[in-house]
Amino acid sequence: MxxxxxxxxxxxxxxxxxxxxxxxxxxxxxxxxxxxxxxxxxxxxxxxxxxxxxxxxxxxxxHLFKNTNYLIWFRNTFVIAAATSICTVFIASLSAYVFSRFRFTLKKPMMMAMLILQIFPSFVGMVAIYVLLLRIGGLDTLWGLVLVYLAGNTPYNTWMVKSYLDTIPRSLDEAAIIDGASHFTTYLRIILPVAKPILIFLAIASFTAPWMDFIFPKLVLRSAHKQTLALGLFSFVTDKKNEFTNFAAGSLLVALPFILFFLASQKLLIESLGFSTVKE
Amino acid sequence: MEASIRTGEKETGRKKVLISALLFMGLGHLLHLKQYLKGLFYAACEVLLLVFLPKIITGIGNLRTLGEAQPHLPIRERANSMFMLIDGIILLAVIFIFIIIYIISVRSALAAYDQTSSAGAKKTKQGLNKAFPILGLAPGVGLVVFFVIVPLIFSASVAFTNYSSPGHIPPNNTVDWVGFDNFVTLFGGDATWAGALGRVALWTVVWAALATATCYFGGMLMAVVLKESNLRIAPLFRMVFILPYAVPSVISMLVWQNLLNGTFGTLNRTLRTLGLISSPIPWLGDPWLAKFMVVLINLWAGFPYFMLLTLGSMTAIAQDIYEAALIDGANKFQVFRKVTFPIVLYQTAPLIIMSFTHNINNFGAIFFLTGGGPMVKDSTLTSAGGTDILVTWIYKLTVNLLKYNYASVLAVMIFVVLAPLAIINLRRTRSFREGEL
CATH class of the missing domain: 4.10.280 (MYOD Basic-Helix-Loop-Helix Domain, subunit B)
Incomplete structure (x- = not known):
């Protein structure tokens, strides 16, 4: 034109x-x-x-690197995010595969429960989670926090991966079963590779979430060397002190990788968001 | 003749399996089906339950009473009501799981019997592979049961106790069941609390509706302008508009909080230097202006998501629809109103519901920008400020005031608001529509 x-x-x-x-x-x-x-x-x-x-x-x-625990905060947050991301992908894909391909007792009620649970914010059960972690010795530990994130994400993520797996022809994995592969081998060799796009999306989403979360780290983590970035940065700008410039410097270092990543992957973002609207 | 004898045999055999399976878990597998591994596993489940039965009974008893007050004992040895409550709920969950395993074991015994009697003694597949669905679901379901369902039931239960500061905080004191007392207080028994609840609940819904609508239409406007402008530098603008989405919201909200600060914020100082205002504007200090600003700043942070979403679904629209419309002589505005908008709206409608529920629970957008403030008349007693929504108020009630009972009533209220949305969400899913559920 x-x-x-x-x-x-x-x-x-x-x-x-x-x-x-x-x-x-x-x-x-x-x-x-x-x-x-x-x-x-x-x-x-x-x-x-x-x-x-x-x-x-x-x-x-x-100042950040010499006088504060900035690097420790960064390391803690990274460990939590990476562990959450890896375990989420494993657990969600495994249960999604079972929900998508098997028939078993109580399948329907379980799927309904997953769908309804995903709508409630997990910190509604904040006090209970605190007492639970206290009882199993998970307070003030990084793995305790990872457990909380994992559990909270599972219902939604399982549904998301299951919806994706439903669009993949069953003949693919049935062929593997006929050839004598066990269910676990089929999951590992057939399902995981074909579900890669949604699993990458899931991995990224569950990796980024812990960087911004505040409530659960505040609830679970106590000691100074177990803090996360969100807690540390927040401590710069509380009512008691206003170190806005230190806060800004710390924030800039966190936000930069995020911004670069989002700008680099904006095509993928638009596509995957477009997919989610069409397929839902 | 022979066939009828065989069916008769089968019936009695089936009955035997059923009775033994019902009598003791796994007995059917062990006695009649020669599935020893499976039978032993089921039997072990029941033995475990029987061994712990006395403890389970005490636990359930404790759940009923939540412990007696023991002021004469040192604090460490007093009954801790909260531990009793959580243990009781966990025990209920364990019993529930046990009943399910029991049902599964009986069903599996019957299914195994039917299979062997009809197809002869066919060698069953190796056990581990057959158990794959159960093993595969175990981690996910276990986590969800203990870290999602148990806490939710716990919160719902606390709403019916007097777990609150100052008189009822374990381990110093015990907590008691009080029935609907908390609900009565919050829904009219106490004018200040009831007033605060009404105010916060109303604002929560208004906030969620406004936040969703502004971000949705704001994002769509940007997407359409970017797409229709045909500018060569449009991608550059798109990159700029993605930035608020990329910056962690904790950071951007705290930055805005500082920029908008009434006394030393950058915005007020800039406006004063430019001579536009003579006295500082309390952006976040006036209840109504603060409400407005919260929605506005949320638009800043939230429109990129819907912009990307609209761009994504617009690229999915087939080009020939546009061409057909243009050939029919439609102008750009008509094309948008009759083609683009309906299609995009249809595709993104489910996400509007999701966004609404997200905003009902949008802790970060409120807490990091205003902290729920500014103070209003009832704030000193209830701690609910002018922009507090239910979730931020729950946080304050729990962390600052230690009024766990009231916080739990609010949690129950969020249930009530969100449950219909959960059902709508369920009805729109493909598997529901196609009758799979």
Whole structure:
């Protein structure tokens, strides 16, 4: 199609103006985080209203690595996220395979229960989870927190993977069974490879969630060397102290990998979100 | 003649298996079916239950009383009501699982008998492979039972006790069942609490509706403008618009909180320097303005998700529909209203419901931006601020006030609000519609 230059011009200008203004609004707080991270002051009050107006310094990053447990927080969060992600993929895919391919007693009630449970926020049972972890010695441990995340995710994730597996022809795994493969081999060699797209999505989603969670780490983790990033960063900007620049520096380091990853995978994101709407 | 004798034999044999399987778990497998491994496993389950039966009975008894007050004992040795409650619920779950295993064992004995008698003594497949469905489900179901269902039942139960500060916090004191007392207090027995509950519940629903609607239409607007603009730099704008989605919400909300701070926030200082305002605007300090800002900032954080979603479902629309519409002489706006919008709406409708439930529970968007504040009239007593929704109030009641009983009543209320949505969610799933469920 040929662009109709004269007629489209005014329309293009309006659209361009709209997009530019929206972009500025979107960028507004983000620019301040970046500038605060490199600004010499300490609190938000001393921050120049013009971004980067006070010159730049790396002293907040220095402070994070030398005087705080930032690296330990980072390591803890990473361990929790990685463990949650790996176990989630394993458990969800295994139960989804059973739900999708087998007939057994109580299958229907169990699936109904999974569907209804997924809607309740898991921290409604906060007090009970605390007492449970206390009884099994899981308080103030990273694995205790991983257990909580795993359990909370399982109903929804099982349903998601099961819906995906339902779209894969059964003949594929039935052929393997006829050839004498055990169910576990079939799961390992046939189901896992074909379900790879949804499992990667699941792995990423369950890896990113713990980085932002606050309630459960606050509930489960007590000692200073067991804190996660969300707890640590929050401690910079409580009512008692306002170290906004340190907070900004720490946040920048967490957010950067996320942003790079999202920008790199935006095509995949749009596709997988498009898939979820069509297939649901 | 011979056939009828054989069916008669089969009937009596079947009865024998049924009776022995009912008498003791696994007995049917051991006596009549020669499935020793399976039989031993089932028998072991029942033996375990019988060994622990006295403990189970005490546990259930404790669940009924939640322990007697023992002020004469040192604190460490007093009965801990919360442990009794959770142990009792776990025991109930264990008994429930046991009953299910029992049913499965009887059914499996009968099925095995039918199979052997009809197809002769066919060698059954190796046991481990046959047990795959059970082994495969065990980790998931175990986790869900103990870390999701038990806690949910626990919270629901606490709503019927007086587990609260200052008088009833274990291990110093015991907790008692109080029936519907907490519900009566919160639903009108105490004017301040009832008022706060009404206010918070109403705001929760309004908030969820506003937050969902603004993000949905905001995201759709952006997607359509990006898609229809045909600008060469559209991908650049899309990259900018994805940023709020990529930044962890804890971070972005805390940043906004600081930017909007009434006294030293950057926004007020900027506006003052520009000469636009003379006195600072209490963005998050006035209950109504704070409510408005919470929705607005949530739009900032939430529109990218729906923008991506709309972009995704728009690319899935077949191009020939557009061409047909254009040939028929439709202009761009008509194409959007009659083609794009209905299709996108149809495809994303289920996600609107999901987003609504997500916003009912959207702890982060409220807690990190306003902390539930600002204070209103009843805040000192109830701790519920001007922008608190049910979940943030639950958090405050639990962590700050130690009013676990009231927090649990709120949790039950969330159940009540969300249960119809769960049912709608169920009805729209493909497997439900196709009659599989």
């Amino acid at each position: 040929q662009p109709k230059t004269t007629k489209v011009n005014i329309y293009t200008i309006i659209v361009l103006l709209f997009l530019t203004v929206s972009s500025l609004l979107v960028l507004y707080p983000l620019v301040y985080v970046v500038s605060a991270a490199f600004s010499p002051g300490n609190s938000i009050a001393s921050l120049n209203i013009i971004p980067f107006g006070d010159g730049t310094t790396f002293k907040h990053f220095d």
